[in-house]
Amino acid sequence: MSKNIVNKRKTFFIIMLIITGLYIAFIWWHSTMNAEKSATESLAVLNFFKNLFKSIGINSKLTDHIIRKSAHFCEFALLGCLTTWTAYANNHRIVKNLMSTGFVCLGTAVIDELVQISAKGRSAEVTDVALDFCGAATGFLIFLFVFLIVRLIRKAK
Numbered sequence: 320m321s322k323n324i325v326n327k328r329k330t331f332f333i334i335m336l337i338i339t340g341l342y343i344a345f346i347w348w349h350s351t352m353n354a355e356k357s358a359t360e361s362l363a364v365l366n367f368f369k370n371l372f373k374s375i376g377i378n379s380k381l382t383d384h385i386i387r388k389s390a391h392f393c394e395f396a397l398l399g400c401l402t403t404w405t406a407y408a409n410n411h412r413i414v415k416n417l418m419s420t421g422f423v424c425l426g427t428a429v430i431d432e433l434v435q436i437s438a439k440g441r442s443a444e445v446t447d448v449a450l451d452f453c454g455a456a457t458g459f460l461i462f463l464f465v466f467l468i469v470r471l472i473r474k475a476k
Contacts, residue, residue, distance in 0.1 A: 339398075352441075353440055361383050368381055392451070395424060395428065396455065397458060398427060401458075406419055425448075432448055
């Protein structure tokens with residue numbers, strides 16, 4: 320492998336590491352919001368989706384609870400994709416990285432809930448850690464699925 324390719328891979332890994340680190344920081348920062356601010360944000364998202372569904376003729380049964388739990392899941396699905404991509408960028412092994420990406424995602428989820436305890440009016444929920452981890456696992460599977468499709472397309476060419 321040429322030195323230029325090695326340097327590009329190292330650079331890409333560092334970029335992915337920075338993006339993933341910033342995303343984790345965003346998750347934790349978001350957990351520092353007090354309950355009032357968090358509720359206002361959730362309500363805005365709820366109203367957006369209710370109005371969107373209403374505009375296309377769907378009677379929505381969305382609730383604040385569904386929005387909050389969906390946010391947890393989606394937030395960590397993206398983290399699962401990012402951590403998997405970052406680990407892959409480092410050594411081009413997906414399955415061997417499963418433990419390390421899982422550990423990063425689970426650790427992030429646990430710390431996220433601990434950070435929430437310090438926010439006024441917020442609490443930590445073990446069920447949120449489980450939901451976050453399920454989201455991260457889904458993100459890993461999404462990355463794996465896309466990776467395999469890209470690989471098949473490249474082989475077909």
